[in-house]
Amino acid sequence: MMRESFLNEHYNYLKIVEYIEKKVNTGEWTAGRKLPSQRELAKGFGMNRSTVIHALEVLKDQELIESKAGSGTYVASQLSPLSQQINWNRYSKFSVHPSSNQAVKKINTLETHSNMIQLGKGELHPDLFPKKDFQKSLRSVADLYDAYGYNDGTGDNRLKTAVRSYLQENGVQYSTNSILIVSGALQALQLISLGLLQYGSNVFAQQTSYIHSLHVFRTTGMQMKGIPFHNNTLDTSYLEKQLRSNKSPSILYVNPTFHNPTTETMPLETKKEIAKLSKEYKIPVIEDDIFRDLWLDSTPPPPIASVDTAGHTLLVGSFSKTIALTLRIGWIAGPADVIEKLSDLRMQLDYGSSYLPQLAIYDFIASGNYEKHLQVLREKLRQRRDYFIHLLETHLQEVAQWNIPEGGLFIWVTFREEINIRKLWSQLIDNGIVVNPGFMYSPYPNQSIRLSYASCTEEEMKKGVLSIKKILQAWSLKT
Numbered sequence: 001m002m003r004e005s006f007l008n009e010h011y012n013y014l015k016i017v018e019y020i021e022k023k024v025n026t027g028e029w030t031a032g033r034k035l036p037s038q039r040e041l042a043k044g045f046g047m048n049r050s051t052v053i054h055a056l057e058v059l060k061d062q063e064l065i066e067s068k069a070g071s072g073t074y075v076a077s078q079l080s081p082l083s084q085q086i087n088w089n090r091y092s093k094f095s096v097h098p099s100s101n102q103a104v105k106k107i108n109t110l111e112t113h114s115n116m117i118q119l120g121k122g123e124l125h126p127d128l129f130p131k132k133d134f135q136k137s138l139r140s141v142a143d144l145y146d147a148y149g150y151n152d153g154t155g156d157n158r159l160k161t162a163v164r165s166y167l168q169e170n171g172v173q174y175s176t177n178s179i180l181i182v183s184g185a186l187q188a189l190q191l192i193s194l195g196l197l198q199y200g201s202n203v204f205a206q207q208t209s210y211i212h213s214l215h216v217f218r219t220t221g222m223q224m225k226g227i228p229f230h231n232n233t234l235d236t237s238y239l240e241k242q243l244r245s246n247k248s249p250s251i252l253y254v255n256p257t258f259h260n261p262t263t264e265t266m267p268l269e270t271k272k273e274i275a276k277l278s279k280e281y282k283i284p285v286i287e288d289d290i291f292r293d294l295w296l297d298s299t300p301p302p303p304i305a306s307v308d309t310a311g312h313t314l315l316v317g318s319f320s321k322t323i324a325l326t327l328r329i330g331w332i333a334g335p336a337d338v339i340e341k342l343s344d345l346r347m348q349l350d351y352g353s354s355y356l357p358q359l360a361i362y363d364f365i366a367s368g369n370y371e372k373h374l375q376v377l378r379e380k381l382r383q384r385r386d387y388f389i390h391l392l393e394t395h396l397q398e399v400a401q402w403n404i405p406e407g408g409l410f411i412w413v414t415f416r417e418e419i420n421i422r423k424l425w426s427q428l429i430d431n432g433i434v435v436n437p438g439f440m441y442s443p444y445p446n447q448s449i450r451l452s453y454a455s456c457t458e459e460e461m462k463k464g465v466l467s468i469k470k471i472l473q474a475w476s477l478k479t
Contacts, residue, residue, distance in 0.1 A: 012047050016055035019045075024064055024075055035065065035073045103425075103440050104213050110434045119428075119464040120436035121455035122260065122409055123325045128380060128454065130373040134323070137363040144359040153352035154343045155181025155331070159362040163317070163331050166365075170292070171306030172315060177336045180343055183328045183353045185290050185318040189216045192251075192286060192314060195345040196338065197222060202250040204239065204283075208442040210260040211253055223248075226444065232264045236273040243281040251284045257300045258291040258408025261441050261450040265406060268301035279310040290318040290330070293374055295407040296382045311335045319361055321409070322374065327357045384453040384461075385411070391465040399472055409454040414438075415447045419472065425449070427471050433464050 023029040035041075038056070042049045056073060059065045066076045110116050144158075154160070160176040167174055182188045193216055197203075203217045207226035211217070217224065225242060228235040234254065243250070254274065256266040266274075278285050287304045305313040311334075318330030332342065346352060364370045388411060389404055400415045415421065425437040438448035453461065 012045070012051050013055040013058070016041060016045055016047070016052060017058050020055075020059055021064065029075050031075050032077050033075045034071075035075070037072065103437065106429075107434060107436060107440075110429065115432060116429075117433045117460045117464055118452070118455045119433050119460065120410075120450050120452050121434070122452060123321070124323075124377075124409075124454050125456060127457070128377060129324050130369065130376075133367075133369040133373065134360070134364060137360045137367065137369065140363040141356055141359045144363065145355065153347040154339070155179070155353060156355055156358045156362060158366075159329075159358045160331075162362055162365045163333070166317075167305075167315070167333055171302045172333065174333045175336070178333055178339050180332045180339045180346065181353050181358060182330050182332060182346070183350075184320050184325075185288060185316050185330045186214075186216070188316045188330055188332045189214075189253075189286070189288070191332070191342045191345055191349075193217050193222070195342050196284070197251060198249045200248060202246060202248050203253055204242065204250060205253040206234065206255070206259070206262075207444055208262055208438070208446065208448075209253070210255060210441060212442055213440045217253075224443070225250075226442075229259075229262070229264065232266060233270050234266060234274065236270060236277060239274075240277055240281075243277060243283060246281075251286060252278065253286045253288065254304070255288040255291075256304065257289055258294060258405065258410075260291070260408070261410055261436065261438070261448075262412045263403065263405035263408050263410050265300050268307075271301060271304045272307050274304055275308045275310075275313070278308065278312040283312070285313045287313050287315045289315060290321050291408040292317070293322050294378070294381065294409065296378055296385060297406045300407065305333070314338065322377070323361070323364070323370075327361065329353060329357050329361055381409075381454060384458065387458050388451065388453040388461050388465075391462055395465050395469045409452050411451045411453060412438075413449050413451055415449075417447060419447065419475075421447055421449065424468070424471060428464075428467060431467050431471075433467055435464070 020029070020035070029035075035056075036044065038049055038052045041047075041052045041055075045052070056065065056067075060067070063076055065073055067073050107120075111118060111121055157176060159181060160179045163179050163181075164174060164176050167179075180188075180191075182191065189211075197217070199222075201222045202225050203211075203222050204225045204227055205211050206229040208229070212224065227239050227242070234256075239252070252274070254266070256271060258265055274285060277283070285304060285308070289303055292300060292303070303313075303315055305315040314332055314334040316330065316332055319327055320330065332339065361370075364373075385405065389402075392400070392402060392411070392413065396413070399419065400413050402411055402413045405411055415424075421437050421439065425435060428435055436450040438446040438450070441450070451464075456464070
């Protein structure tokens with residue numbers, strides 16, 4: 001029996017060794033790549049952690065992998081001199097577009113795992129997708145589709161006309177020539193960054209903002225400048241002081257309606273002040289308004305673009321958050337000259353968004369099903385929000401605080417100072433729960449996490465909140 005057990009363990013560790021050797025020797029895993037953790041390898045192979053450790057020690061003896069204290073295990077940065085492989089990690093280290101930070105990369109990976117509870121994800125749960133009505137619009141594409149070659153890259157004119165009508169309802173007067181269809185709001189920001197901003201520009205943005213989790217502006221040497229945001233109001237006095245002393249080309253990025261991640265909404269008066277500052281200091285404004293249609297209690301104030309008399313605002317919208325992320329259809333509205341330049345850049349990059357989802361969305365809007373879907377969606381989101389707030393009030397009232405969001409997808413929960421957010425985030429992952437920690441969204445310290453009432457079921461919400469409570473109680477018992 002002992003011999004059989006020994007042989008089984010020997011065979012098991014060899015399986016791990018051979019697996020990693022194959023990944024490295026075929027070039028799939030390159031020098032400097034981080035390996036899965038010991039726990040992940042043990043779970044993936046269905047083995048004891050001691051077996052994994054033994055396998056890793058063998059690979060270290062072969063100088064195929066190396067450990068870095070406090071960081072993990074990596075494919076050796078200096079592979080055998082006989083190796084013909086490129087060290088891709090070193091090769092791309094100083095590329096134009098850097099990799100995401102480790103927390104963002106980890107969350108992006110975990111969001112694809114079906115066994116994880118997505119308690120912080122910024123998308124609608126599949127139960128909220130208007131499957132039946134949208135299938136009708138998908139079937140209509142066969143009759144609507146008449147463009148079999150490349151076009152001017154600006155998007156289908158029928159969809160742009162529908163977007164123009166939507167903008168007019170919100171007080172924004174633009175022709176279809178002032179609208180560019182893009183593959184989601186993120187591409188809109190990338191186009192603006194590449195096509196309009198100068199190297200070394202200052203990008204003013206709220207101190208805590210989704211934009212801080214991205215490298216979209218930093219890739220061209222731009223500097224992020226944080227502006228305080230308190231009680232639903234951007235500190236426009238602080239902004240004006242910065243603009244008055246600013247000597248570099250600049251732009252202001254704002255997400256003014258149901259802000260991601262803090263959920264705050266700017267009052268109309270603040271929007272008017274921003275438009276005034278933009279006109280006085282000739283600073284363009286990127287207004288990222290992708291959550292506007294997800295109001296739950298009352299319609300939000302009109303966009304900055306509606307009170308901008310100088311044409312300095314680039315208004316960005318998207319159907320990804322209101323219908324489904326996989327559609328990847330959004331838009332930019334702004335002065336025709338700007339849209340023409342961005343359209344030209346768009347043609348250089350990918351010749352425009354796919355027409356099929358554009359036509360499906362056009363039909364969904366034209367048929368009246370989009371507005372019907374929004375009405376149903378708001379009611380379902382309202383119920384989910386109220387249930388999540390009830391859970392928080394019942395179980396976390398003594399350790400955290402939050403505001404009840406009036407729309408959007410998120411609840412911004414701020415914990416007491418003594419609670420270690422990084423540790424909480426990590427232990428929740430170990431328990432199969434993914435939340436978005438506040439340090440992703442700000443270069444400044446904060447004690448917050450972003451929770452979503454849209455991305456999971458009520459049962460999952462309850463399990464997530466109870467897991468947070470249980471972890472914090474365990475910490476308390478140890479102190």
